[in-house]
Amino acid sequence: MSHIGIDAPAVEVRALVRDFRTRGGPPRRALDAFDLTVAPGEVHGLLGPNGAGKTTLCKILSTILLPTSGSAAVHGLDVVADAKRVRPLLGIVFGGERGLYARMTAAQNLRFWAALYGLGRREGRRRAAELLDRVGLAPRADEPVETFSRGMKQRLHLARGLVGDPRVLLLDEPTVGMDPVSAHEFRDLVESLRAEGRAVLLTTHDMAEAEALCDRVSFIDGGRLLRCEDPRVLGELLSRHERVRAAGVPAALAERIAALPGVERVRETGPGAVLVETDRGGAALPVLRTLVEAGVTDVSTAPPTLEEVYLHLIGERGMAVRP
Amino acid sequence: MNAIAVLRQTMWSGWTDLRIVYTPTTWAFGWMVRVLCQVVFYSTLGSLLGDPERTRYLLVGAAVFIAANETMMASASTTWERLSGTLALLAAAPAGMVTVLAARSWFWIATGTVSSSIALLALAPVFGLGLGAGEAAAAVALVFATALTNYAVGLCCGSLSLRFHRMRNVFSNLVLLTMTAFGGVVVPVSFWPTGFQWFAAAFPAVHGLEAVRLAVGGAPAAAVLAAVGLAFATAAGWLAVAAASLWWFQRDARRTGSIDFGD
Ligand SMILES: Nc1ncnc2c1ncn2[C@@H]1O[C@H](COP(=O)(O)OP(=O)(O)OP(=O)(O)O)[C@@H](O)[C@H]1O
Ligand SMILES: [Mg+2]
Numbered sequence: 001m002s003h004i005g006i007d008a009p010a011v012e013v014r015a016l017v018r019d020f021r022t023r024g025g026p027p028r029r030a031l032d033a034f035d036l037t038v039a040p041g042e043v044h045g046l047l048g049p050n051g052a053g054k055t056t057l058c059k060i061l062s063t064i065l066l067p068t069s070g071s072a073a074v075h076g077l078d079v080v081a082d083a084k085r086v087r088p089l090l091g092i093v094f095g096g097e098r099g100l101y102a103r104m105t106a107a108q109n110l111r112f113w114a115a116l117y118g119l120g121r122r123e124g125r126r127r128a129a130e131l132l133d134r135v136g137l138a139p140r141a142d143e144p145v146e147t148f149s150r151g152m153k154q155r156l157h158l159a160r161g162l163v164g165d166p167r168v169l170l171l172d173e174p175t176v177g178m179d180p181v182s183a184h185e186f187r188d189l190v191e192s193l194r195a196e197g198r199a200v201l202l203t204t205h206d207m208a209e210a211e212a213l214c215d216r217v218s219f220i221d222g223g224r225l226l227r228c229e230d231p232r233v234l235g236e237l238l239s240r241h242e243r244v245r246a247a248g249v250p251a252a253l254a255e256r257i258a259a260l261p262g263v264e265r266v267r268e269t270g271p272g273a274v275l276v277e278t279d280r281g282g283a284a285l286p287v288l289r290t291l292v293e294a295g296v297t298d299v300s301t302a303p304p305t306l307e308e309v310y311l312h313l314i315g316e317r318g319m320a321v322r323p
Numbered sequence: 324m325n326a327i328a329v330l331r332q333t334m335w336s337g338w339t340d341l342r343i344v345y346t347p348t349t350w351a352f353g354w355m356v357r358v359l360c361q362v363v364f365y366s367t368l369g370s371l372l373g374d375p376e377r378t379r380y381l382l383v384g385a386a387v388f389i390a391a392n393e394t395m396m397a398s399a400s401t402t403w404e405r406l407s408g409t410l411a412l413l414a415a416a417p418a419g420m421v422t423v424l425a426a427r428s429w430f431w432i433a434t435g436t437v438s439s440s441i442a443l444l445a446l447a448p449v450f451g452l453g454l455g456a457g458e459a460a461a462a463v464a465l466v467f468a469t470a471l472t473n474y475a476v477g478l479c480c481g482s483l484s485l486r487f488h489r490m491r492n493v494f495s496n497l498v499l500l501t502m503t504a505f506g507g508v509v510v511p512v513s514f515w516p517t518g519f520q521w522f523a524a525a526f527p528a529v530h531g532l533e534a535v536r537l538a539v540g541g542a543p544a545a546a547v548l549a550a551v552g553l554a555f556a557t558a559a560g561w562l563a564v565a566a567a568s569l570w571w572f573q574r575d576a577r578r579t580g581s582i583d584f585g586d
Binding site: 018020021055056058059062063064065066084087088090092094096098099100101102103104108111112113115116117118119120121124160164172 | 325328329331332333335336339340342343407408409411412413414415416417418423576577578579580582583584585
C-alpha cells in the first residue's frame with residue numbers, strides 16, 4: 001500500500017474522452033474533455049440528464065472500460081496502466097436490483113465478494129456480519145436475496161460496495177427506486193462514509209439528493225463538464241425557479257398571472273392548463289394566492305426539472321452546450 | 324490472491340444456481356426419468372435388431388454420453404453471470420472474472436457423473452451387460468473422468484457464448500451434435516472417414532467413452548489408462564482455449580464497453 005498516493009486526490013480525471021462505435025454512423029462521444037477532481041473524504045455529486053456520460057465515467061474509473069484519450073487516476077494510480085492496484089481501492093455500487101446472487105443469502109453474497117477482494121474466510125465472515133449490521137440487514141442475513149424488497153437489495157448493494165474497505169466509492173444512481181425512508185437512511189450512510197474519510201462519487205438525477213449530500217456538485221451534459229459548484233448554488237436555483245401548475249385557468253387570469261412580479265413565463269400545457277415558471281425566490285406565493293382567490297383549486301407546485309436548471313446554469317454564464 | 328477462498332465461494336455460488344435448475348424431486352422424477360428413458364430407447368433399438376453385442380454398445384454409449392450432455396450445460400450456466408448482473412462487478416474486482424467463470428459451473432460434473440452412472444449401473448443388468456463390483460467401480464470413476472474432461476469443452480463454449488451472446492446456444496449444441504454423431508456413441512468412430520475420426524479424437528468425452536467401453540469389456544488396464552490419458556490431454560487443450568477466450572472476452576469488453584453495470 002506504500003505506493004498509493006496519500007496526498008494525491010482520491011479521483012483525478014483530466015481531458016477524458018470516450019468514443020463509442022455506432023452502427024454505420026460516426027462514433028458517439030460519451031465523454032468529452034472531461035475534468036474532475038475529488039479530494040479524499042469528499043462527497044462529490046455528478047449530476048446530469050440521461051445519456052450525459054455519468055455511467056461511462058464510473059465505468060472508466062472502475063477499470064472495466066478504457067478511455068479513448070485523456071487520463072483518470074485513483075489516489076495517483078492510473079486506471080489503465082495500474083488497473084490491478086486501482087481495483088482494491090474502489091467500491092462500486094449501482095442502482096437497481098441486479099448485481100446480486102438471488103439464490104444466495106445476504107451473508108453469502110457478502111462473503112463471496114469478500115473473497116474476491118482478497119479477504120480470508122474468517123475475515124470475510126466478520127466483515128459480512130459487520131456490514132449487514134451497518135446497513136440494518138442483520139436480522140435478514142441468512143435469507144435468500146430473492147426474498148428481499150427493492151430497498152433491502154439496495155442496502156445490500158451498498159454493503160457489497162464496502163466489502164473491500166474501499167478508499168473511493170463509486171455510487172451510480174444508488175437510490176433509484178428507493179422509497180423516501182430508505183433514501184433518507186441512505187443519506188445517513190453516505191454521511192458516515194465521509195466521516196470515515198472515504199471519497200464518494202455520487203451519480204444522480206436527483207437535485208435534492210445532490211444538494212443534501214454533496215460537498216461539491218459537477219454538472220455534466222453531453223459528456224462535458226458544464227460547471228462544478230457548491231451545492232448551495234443548486235438549492236438556490238431550485239427555490240428560485242419554482243414552478244406552479246394549474247388547471248381550469250381562464251385566459252384572462254393567465255394574463256394577470258403573467259404580469260405578476262417574478263413570473264418568468266406562463267406556458268399553456270393544455271386547454272385551460274398552465275405552467276407558471278418563476279425566476280425569483282418567493283415568487284410562487286403570489287401566483288398561488290392569485291389562483292386560489294380566482295377560484296382555481298387544481299393547483300400544485302414543483303421544483304424545476306434538471307433540464308431547466310441546466311438552461312439557467314448555462315444561461316447565466318452564457319456557456320454553450322454542445323449540439 | 325487467495326485463490327482457494329475465491330474457489331470455495333465460487334463453488335458455493337454455483338451450487339445455489341443448481342437449485343434454480345432442479346429441486347431434488349424434479350431431478351429424480353424429471354431429469355432422471357428422462358435420462359433413463361433415453362438410454363432405454365437406444366438400448367432397445369439394439370434389442371430389436373436381435374444383436375446383444377450391439378445392445379450393450381448402445382447402452383454404454385448412451386449412458387456415458389449423459390455425462391457429456393450434462394457437462395455441456397456449463398456452456399449455458401457460464402452466461403448466467405449475466406443474468407444476475409454481476410459481470411461488471413466481477414470484472415472490477417481484484418480477483419477478476421476468469422476464476423469465477425471457470426469454476427462456477429462445476430456442479431454439472433457432479434450431477435453428470437451421478438445421472439450417467441445411475442443409468443449405466445441400473446440398466447446394465449436389464450440389457451445383459453454383466454458388471455462385477457470392480458468393473459462397476461471402474462466404470463463410475465471413468466464416467467467421472469469423462470464428465471470432468473468434457474467440462475473443459477463446455478467451458479470453452481461458455482466463454483464463446485459470453486462473447487457472442489446472440490449465438491449463445493449455437494456453440495454447445497453444435498459441439499454436442501458433432502460428438503454424438505462421430506464420437507462412437509451409436510456407431511464406432513472407425514465407421515467414419517479418417518478425417519472425421521481425427522476430428523472426433525479432439526473431444527475428451529470420445530476418449531472417456533472409449534475408456535469405459537474398454538473397462539467393461541475387460542481390456543487390460545494399460546489400454547484403459549491410455550484412453551483416459553487422451554481424454555485429459557485433449558481436455559487440457561480445451562481448457563487452455565477456454566481460459567484464453569475468457570481473458571480475451573474480459574480484455575475485449577474493456578475496449579468496446581460490452582460489459583455494462585447491471586450486466
Ligand atoms: N457500450 C456503449 N455503446 C455505445 N454507446 C454507448 C455505450 N455506453 C454508453 N453509450 C452512449 O454514451 C452516452 C453516455 O451514456 P451513459 O450511460 O454514460 O449516460 P448516463 O449519464 O449514465 O445516463 P443515465 O442517466 O441514463 O444512466 C449515451 O449517449 C449512450 O448511448
Ligand atoms: Mg447511467
